[in-house]
Amino acid sequence: MNSPINRYLKTINDVEERIKVLEKNNLKNLVNNHNYRNIPYQNWCNYQEGFSTKLLDWFLDYKNINAKELMFLDPFCGSGASLVSAKLNEFRSIGIDINPFSYLLSKVKLDFYSEDELRIIEGFNLPKYKEIKNVYEKYEFSMVERIFSKENFTKIELIKNSIGKITNIKSQEFLKVALVSSLESCSNYKKGGNGLKKRKKTCEIDFYELFTSKKNQMILDKKKLNKKTAFKLINGNIKDLDVLVENNSIDISFFSPPYPNCFDYFEIYKIELWIGEFITSYSQLRNLRKSAFTSNLNANLNQNVSIDDSNSRSKILFNTLLLLQEKDLWNKNIPKMLNLYFSEMNEFLNSLYQKMKFGGTIGIVIGNSSYGGIPILSDLIVSEISEKVGFKVDQIIVARNNETASQQYKKINNLIKYVRESIVVLVK
Ligand SMILES: C[S@@+](CC[C@H](N)C(=O)[O-])C[C@H]1O[C@@H](n2cnc3c(N)ncnc32)[C@H](O)[C@@H]1O
Numbered sequence: 001m002n003s004p005i006n007r008y009l010k011t012i013n014d015v016e017e018r019i020k021v022l023e024k025n026n027l028k029n030l031v032n033n034h035n036y037r038n039i040p041y042q043n044w045c046n047y048q049e050g051f052s053t054k055l056l057d058w059f060l061d062y063k064n065i066n067a068k069e070l071m072f073l074d075p076f077c078g079s080g081a082s083l084v085s086a087k088l089n090e091f092r093s094i095g096i097d098i099n100p101f102s103y104l105l106s107k108v109k110l111d112f113y114s115e116d117e118l119r120i121i122e123g124f125n126l127p128k129y130k131e132i133k134n135v136y137e138k139y140e141f142s143m144v145e146r147i148f149s150k151e152n153f154t155k156i157e158l159i160k161n162s163i164g165k166i167t168n169i170k171s172q173e174f175l176k177v178a179l180v181s182s183l184e185s186c187s188n189y190k191k192g193g194n195g196l197k198k199r200k201k202t203c204e205i206d207f208y209e210l211f212t213s214k215k216n217q218m219i220l221d222k223k224k225l226n227k228k229t230a231f232k233l234i235n236g237n238i239k240d241l242d243v244l245v246e247n248n249s250i251d252i253s254f255f256s257p258p259y260p261n262c263f264d265y266f267e268i269y270k271i272e273l274w275i276g277e278f279i280t281s282y283s284q285l286r287n288l289r290k291s292a293f294t295s296n297l298n299a300n301l302n303q304n305v306s307i308d309d310s311n312s313r314s315k316i317l318f319n320t321l322l323l324l325q326e327k328d329l330w331n332k333n334i335p336k337m338l339n340l341y342f343s344e345m346n347e348f349l350n351s352l353y354q355k356m357k358f359g360g361t362i363g364i365v366i367g368n369s370s371y372g373g374i375p376i377l378s379d380l381i382v383s384e385i386s387e388k389v390g391f392k393v394d395q396i397i398v399a400r401n402n403e404t405a406s407q408q409y410k411k412i413n414n415l416i417k418y419v420r421e422s423i424v425v426l427v428k
Pocket of ligand 1: 047048050052076077078079080081082086096097098099102104236237238239255256257258259265291292293
């Protein structure tokens with residue numbers, strides 16, 4: 001009776017008895033950015049793991065939040081989906097992301113563009129095609145020759161040079177986002193799973209055409225929703241949240257942190273990061289990986305954390321880690337990664353608590369994963385940690401249940417219901 005699996009199930013049961021868990025399967029499309037490719041702003045860039053701009057709208061409606069001028073925070077803003085919605089709801093906002101490409105993408109979405117700035121962008125002329133000697137050579141990025149045809153890569157470099165000559169910084173940033181967001185569609189690779197996958201056929205799309213249509217589409221979106229609202233965007237690390245955001249200043253925070261599912265954001269965005277020249281060396285890429293949230297095996301696992309530390313934060317986590325000790329996992333570092341992930345989550349939630357106003361509401365969109373046939377119940381673990389930090393856990397809304405019956409999940413049997421994506425709702 002007192003076996004590790006029974007203790008694990010009991011701790012889950014204990015938390016579920018205290019915390020309301022509701023299923024809202026109508027949300028399953030909103031937690032997935034792919035279903036909203038036709039929505040203005042959402043369609044600028046294929047941001048894997050992003051959610052829809054309409055998810056925050058749904059949440060505000062659901063929680064009956066309709067005051068204007070509230071102070072909003074997304075500490076993991078990614079492609080800026082929630083920030084765009086916050087802007088349309090006339091909130092003041094703060095967005096943070098460690099990825100310099102995400103930062104710029106969000107900034108261009110939020111910035112107000114004057115008629116003059118839009119005119120400069122509209123009047124941008126494609127440079128006349130001419131060959132560039134040793135076009136690939138300036139990049140340390142070893143894959144570059146395999147990713148683009150020589151003609152397309154030359155076009156990318158020619159456009160980049162022309163953008164660099166524009167003196168108006170905001171217009172320059174807009175065009176840079178158009179360029180970087182067009183890269184994947186004309187490359188021989190595409191984002192898939194946890195990395196870049198080679199396309200079956202080499203890409204034959206012309207980069208000049210792709211860039212022009214992306215730029216025109218972005219201009220149309222900007223003209224439709226070009227509001228002046230106060231916002232602050234930070235290309236920084238949430239480990240510095242204490243100094244980045246004022247205490248007791250935030251009314252609403254809605255965000256999706258990296259999930260502990262081994263997804264490496266720097267691997268998946270490496271085309272954008274290198275070709276956009278957000279990074280110029282492998283050591284910069286390594287530094288980014290090592291300073292981001294420990295949600296994958298390329299992160300900084302060289303930190304001390306013991307299994308006993310987890311016990312004080314979350315009983316479910318502690319019992320999950322004990323169970324994993326008995327399993328033959330595909331990588332022996334998985335338990336350590338999970339323990340570090342939730343230890344960082346604990347620090348982050350402590351700091352976020354300080355930033356929230358009393359009565360302030362938080363929605364955390366988080367996905368549960370599974371290793372060795374054991375579901376990692378991130379939604380319940382985050383709830384347990386949040387309670388210890390001082391938040392009230394209002395409810396957990398299950399937005400999407402796992403729909404795949406893949407090999408990976410065969411071992412899970414009836415625990416499959418826990419492999420899901422949820423919104424954890426907290427109140428300070
Ligand atoms: C799940 S994504 C957020 C997606 C976003 N909600 C959207 O709709 O586009 C998580 C984000 O956290 C960022 N991130 C990871 N570690 C971070 C850290 N330590 N500080 C700030 N941002 C971080 C990643 O770059 C990624 O953009």
